[in-house]
Amino acid sequence: MDIQEFNDAIANAELAMGNENLxxxxxxxxxxxxxxxxxxxxxSRAGAVYVVKNDFDKAFECFKKAIEVDPDNGDxxxxxxxxxFFKGDLSRAMEMYSEAExxxxxxxxxxRIYYQLALCCSMKEDYKAALVNYEKYQDADTTGVAMTDPDVITEKIKIYIxxxxxxxxxxxxxxxxxAAxxxxxxxxxxxNLLLANDEFDKAEEALNNAEKYAEYDDNGKFNIDMTRAHLYVAKSDTxxxxxxxxxxxxYDLVGQLIVSPYGTDKQKNELVIVLAELCLKMGKIDEAIDTANMLLNKAEAVAETAAPAAAAMTAEEIEAQMEQDTAQMGLAMEEGRIDESMGDSAEINYDENGQPIRNYPDGVFGEGAVETVAGLDKESGSPAVIEREQVDKARFVTLSAYAIKEDYEKVMEVAKELKHSDNTxxxxxxxxxxxxxxxxxAENGSEKYxxxxxxxMYDEIIAFFRKEMLNRNENSAYAVIFRARMYAESGKYAKAEExxxxxxxxxxxxxxxxIDQCRKEQNGGK
Incomplete structure (x- = not known):
C-alpha cells in the first residue's frame, strides 16, 4: 500500500468535504x-456522503462493510x-442505535446515540421517552456542550409544550x-410561555431584556413590539x-404595527384581527366591523385571483343546499323519526362512569358537507396568504359586533358563512x-321569518347539537353549552338545567x- 498516496487521498477528500463539494x-x-x-x-465517510446525496443503497454497502471489518466498533x-434515520425508517434506526449502545x-x-434516540422518540410522539434520552445525552456528553446546545433545548421546549x-x-x-x-x-x-402562565411582570422584563441584550434587525424589533401588544391585551382587566x-x-401599538413596512402577511392579518377584537371590547363597534372587513375584503380579492378550476359555491347556493338538508331533517321530524322524546327509544349504552349514552343512526340529523372558501383552502395549492382560520376569526368578530348592534339580518348573513368553518x-x-x-x-315582526x-330551526339545530354531544369527543362540551342555551331561549328551562x-x-x-336571564325576560323582567 502506498501510504503517501492513501494519506493524500484522505486529505483531499476532507478538504472537499469542508468545502461541501460532495x-x-x-x-x-x-x-x-x-x-x-x-x-x-x-x-464510514464515504457512506455519510452517500446519505447526504440520498443514495442509501451505496451508503448501506459502505456501512455494512465497515461493520464486517470491525464488528465490535459501535461507531x-x-x-x-x-x-x-435519514431514510425515514425510524424503527430500524432505533434498532441500530440500541445495538451500537x-x-x-x-x-x-x-x-450522540442518545441524541438520535431522543429525536426518533420525539418524531414517533413518544415524548416521555424522548426526554429520558435527552437527559442521557446530556449525562453522556463529556464536553459539556449538550447542556447548552440550543437545538436540544428547543426540542425539549417543543416536547414540554x-x-x-x-x-x-x-x-x-x-x-x-x-446559553445564547x-x-x-x-x-x-x-x-410567550410566561404569558401562557399569566406571569405578566416577568414577561415584560423578558421583553425589556430582549431589547437590551439580543441582536436583532427591524423585523426583530417588529416581533418584539408585536409580542408587547399581546402582553398589553393579556394584562388588560387584571x-x-x-x-x-x-x-x-x-390599540395604539397594534395600529402602528399594521402600517409598519415590517412583518409578514400572516402577522399583519393577525394584527388586524387583534385590532378588531380590541375595538369590540372598547365599544368601538363600527370600527370593529370596518377593521374585520379589511381582512374579509382582502380574502375575497385573494379568492377571485385564485381562479379555481371548479367554481366555488356562492352564499346563495350554500344556503340552498343547507335549506335542502334542513328540509330533509324537518321531514324526518314530521314523520316522527326525530322529536324531543327521540332519546327515550334510542339504543342505550353506558360509559365507564355509568352514564347513559344513546346511539342514533348516522345521517339521521342530515348534516351538510362543509364547504371551503375559494382561494383559502389550505389543501388547494392556491397562493393565498390569508389562512382560513384568520378569515373565520374576522367573521366571528363581525358577527359579534352585529349582534351587539342587534342587526340580526347582518348576523344571519355572517352566520351562514361562519357555520362552514373548520373550527368546531x-x-x-x-x-x-x-x-x-x-x-x-320573528319576534320583531318580520314577515319573512x-x-x-x-x-x-331551533328544533333542527338542537337535534344537531344532541348528535354532536353523543359523539363523546372534545367537541361535546361546546355542543352541550349551545344546546342548553337554545333550550333556555325556547322556554324549556328544565331541559336547559339538565x-x-x-x-x-x-x-x-x-x-x-x-337560564335565569331568559326566565326573567319571558316574565317581563321579574
Whole structure:
C-alpha cells in the first residue's frame, strides 16, 4: 500500500468535504478505498456522503462493510443507524442505535446515540421517552456542550409544550437565553410561555431584556413590539392593569404595527384581527366591523385571483343546499323519526362512569358537507396568504359586533358563512347564531321569518347539537353549552338545567345565569 498516496487521498477528500463539494469528496474517499479497501474510516465517510446525496443503497454497502471489518466498533453500527434515520425508517434506526449502545463506542458517538434516540422518540410522539434520552445525552456528553446546545433545548421546549408542561418548557426557554443571550428567539419563546402562565411582570422584563441584550434587525424589533401588544391585551382587566389603560396601549401599538413596512402577511392579518377584537371590547363597534372587513375584503380579492378550476359555491347556493338538508331533517321530524322524546327509544349504552349514552343512526340529523372558501383552502395549492382560520376569526368578530348592534339580518348573513368553518366552535356558533337571529327577527315582526319557522330551526339545530354531544369527543362540551342555551331561549328551562348539570363548574354557573336571564325576560323582567 502506498501510504503517501492513501494519506493524500484522505486529505483531499476532507478538504472537499469542508468545502461541501460532495462529488469530489466521494471521488477521493473511493480513491482511498481502492488503495485500502478495508479502511473503516474511509468506508464510514464515504457512506455519510452517500446519505447526504440520498443514495442509501451505496451508503448501506459502505456501512455494512465497515461493520464486517470491525464488528465490535459501535461507531460503525451508529453510522448505519443514521442511514436508516435519514431514510425515514425510524424503527430500524432505533434498532441500530440500541445495538451500537451495547458495543464499544467513542465518547462522542456514545453521547450522540442518545441524541438520535431522543429525536426518533420525539418524531414517533413518544415524548416521555424522548426526554429520558435527552437527559442521557446530556449525562453522556463529556464536553459539556449538550447542556447548552440550543437545538436540544428547543426540542425539549417543543416536547414540554406537547405534554402541556408549561413550567418545564419555561425553564428550558430561560436556559436557552442563558446559553445564547444574544439570540432573540429565546427571549420570544420565554416571553410567550410566561404569558401562557399569566406571569405578566416577568414577561415584560423578558421583553425589556430582549431589547437590551439580543441582536436583532427591524423585523426583530417588529416581533418584539408585536409580542408587547399581546402582553398589553393579556394584562388588560387584571390586577396588573391598575390604571385600566392596557387596552388603549395595545390599540395604539397594534395600529402602528399594521402600517409598519415590517412583518409578514400572516402577522399583519393577525394584527388586524387583534385590532378588531380590541375595538369590540372598547365599544368601538363600527370600527370593529370596518377593521374585520379589511381582512374579509382582502380574502375575497385573494379568492377571485385564485381562479379555481371548479367554481366555488356562492352564499346563495350554500344556503340552498343547507335549506335542502334542513328540509330533509324537518321531514324526518314530521314523520316522527326525530322529536324531543327521540332519546327515550334510542339504543342505550353506558360509559365507564355509568352514564347513559344513546346511539342514533348516522345521517339521521342530515348534516351538510362543509364547504371551503375559494382561494383559502389550505389543501388547494392556491397562493393565498390569508389562512382560513384568520378569515373565520374576522367573521366571528363581525358577527359579534352585529349582534351587539342587534342587526340580526347582518348576523344571519355572517352566520351562514361562519357555520362552514373548520373550527368546531366557530361552526357551532354560526349554526346557533343563525337560528338565534331568525328567532329575533320573528319576534320583531318580520314577515319573512315567522315564529313557526324560528321554532322549527331551533328544533333542527338542537337535534344537531344532541348528535354532536353523543359523539363523546372534545367537541361535546361546546355542543352541550349551545344546546342548553337554545333550550333556555325556547322556554324549556328544565331541559336547559339538565344540560347545565353536565358541565364543569365555570360553564354551569354561566349557563345557569343565562337560564335565569331568559326566565326573567319571558316574565317581563321579574
Amino acid at each position: 462529488d469530489q469528496a466521494l471521488k477521493w474517499y473511493n480513491k482511498a478505498l481502492e488503495i485500502q479497501p478495508d479502511d473503516v474510516y474511509s468506508l 460503525n453500527i451508529f453510522n448505519m443507524g443514521n442511514g436508516y 451495547m458495543k464499544t463506542c467513542s465518547d462522542d458517538v456514545k453521547a 406537547a405534554l402541556a408542561d408549561i413550567d418545564n418548557a419555561t425553564k428550558c426557554a430561560l436556559q436557552w437565553i442563558n 443571550p444574544s439570540l432573540l428567539d429565546g427571549y420570544m419563546v420565554y416571553t 390586577d396588573k392593569d391598575p390604571n385600566g389603560d392596557c387596552d388603549q396601549k395595545a 366552535y366557530y361552526a357551532f356558533f354560526g349554526n346557533y347564531s343563525e337560528a338565534f337571529s331568525v328567532k329575533k327577527l 315567522t315564529t313557526e319557522r324560528a321554532q322549527k 344540560m347545565a348539570e353536565l358541565m364543569n363548574d365555570e360553564d354551569k354557573a354561566a349557563v345557569m345565569a343565562y
